[in-house]
Amino acid sequence: MPNLPLFPLFYLPPVAYFSKLKEHNFNITIEKHEHFIKQTYRNRVKIASPDGILDLTIPVVKGSKVHTPVKDVKISYDFKWQRLHWLSMQTCYRSSAYFEYYEDGLAYFYEKKFDFLFDYNLELLHWLFKQLKINAQINFSDEYFKELTEGVDLRNSFAKNENNLVETKNYFQVFSDRNEFIPNLSIVDLLFNQGPQSKIYF
Numbered sequence: 001m002p003n004l005p006l007f008p009l010f011y012l013p014p015v016a017y018f019s020k021l022k023e024h025n026f027n028i029t030i031e032k033h034e035h036f037i038k039q040t041y042r043n044r045v046k047i048a049s050p051d052g053i054l055d056l057t058i059p060v061v062k063g064s065k066v067h068t069p070v071k072d073v074k075i076s077y078d079f080k081w082q083r084l085h086w087l088s089m090q091t092c093y094r095s096s097a098y099f100e101y102y103e104d105g106l107a108y109f110y111e112k113k114f115d116f117l118f119d120y121n122l123e124l125l126h127w128l129f130k131q132l133k134i135n136a137q138i139n140f141s142d143e144y145f146k147e148l149t150e151g152v153d154l155r156n157s158f159a160k161n162e163n164n165l166v167e168t169k170n171y172f173q174v175f176s177d178r179n180e181f182i183p184n185l186s187i188v189d190l191l192f193n194q195g196p197q198s199k200i201y202f
Contacts, residue, residue, distance in 0.1 A: 004029040004139060005152040009070070009121045010041035011058055012128075012186040015168055015201075017041075017158055022202040024152070026129075026136035031155050032071040032118065033144035036060070041158055042070065043117055045186045049092050050175050053182060056085050060117060069144070071118045086110035089188070096174045098195035102131060106188070128187055132199045171201065 005024045008031055010017060021028060036042065043058040059081055061074040086107065093099040105127060114120035129136050147153070168183045173193055182189075190198045 005154055006031055006141065006148060008034070008040070008042060008155045008158070009118060009125065010158070011043055011117075011121050012045045012124060012188050013041060014046065014158060014184045015187055015190055016184050018132075018187055019168070019202055020154060020157070021136070026134055028137070029139040029141055029151075030122075031144075032140045033069050033142075034155060035144075036068050036070045036073045036117075042121070043073075045188075046184075047088065047092055047186050048173055048175055048179070048182055048189055049088075050178065052179055053185070054088060054092065056088055057081075058085075058117060058120075071116070073117045074115055075113075075117050075120060077113060082110040082113075093174060093188075093192045096192040099192045101195060102188075102191060105131070128191075131191060133196075134199065169201065 005020075005028050007017075007021070007028050043060060045056050046053050047056065048054070059076040059078065061076045089106070089110075090099075109120070109124055109127070114123070170181045171190065171194055173179070173181060173185075173189065187198075190201060194201060
């Protein structure tokens with residue numbers, strides 16, 4: 001059983017996820033053996049669009065939604081979701097201050113096909129740590145425990161329907177001329193708007 005705080009692995013996690021990582025000095029255990037949970041940040045991301053929040057979802061192979069360990073969930077390529085996600089990122093953030101700075105590195109994740117959602121999310125997380133110049137210590141769970149007898153269990157935290165309930169500091173966002181500040185969007189929203197200053201935000 002992990003002694004370190006136990007985190008889920010998300011697709012381009014929300015800002016609150018990184019704030020919580022900072023609380024634990026970026027020394028965590030990531031859950032590999034939980035059953036895949038639908039409609040969570042495990043395969044969804046929220047970004048800013050001209051009309052407010054835009055949800056993007058990574059489709060998974062049929063049958064992966066029920067009682068499948070998250071490490072074994074396969075990504076579906078039945079439709080061109082990578083193209084849709086990347087076009088959405090470009091459309092929403094092209095005018096942001098730092099999009100071009102990170103564009104080439106992030107584009108890789110919308111060109112290469114990964115078999116497993118877990119591997120995709122993990123490689124993205126490592127990329128994000130590198131951009132933020134964070135030296136994280138990541139461990140992985142060896143087996144599934146429904147409840148922890150010790151340590152901090154954050155596997156069911158960060159519910160996407162609680163997006164606007166999370167208190168975060170304001171920062172300049174694209175479309176701020178037409179939208180109020182939208183809290184707790186994906187970490188890429190912070191990165192594209194604040195660039196190297198993003199690490200200070202936490």
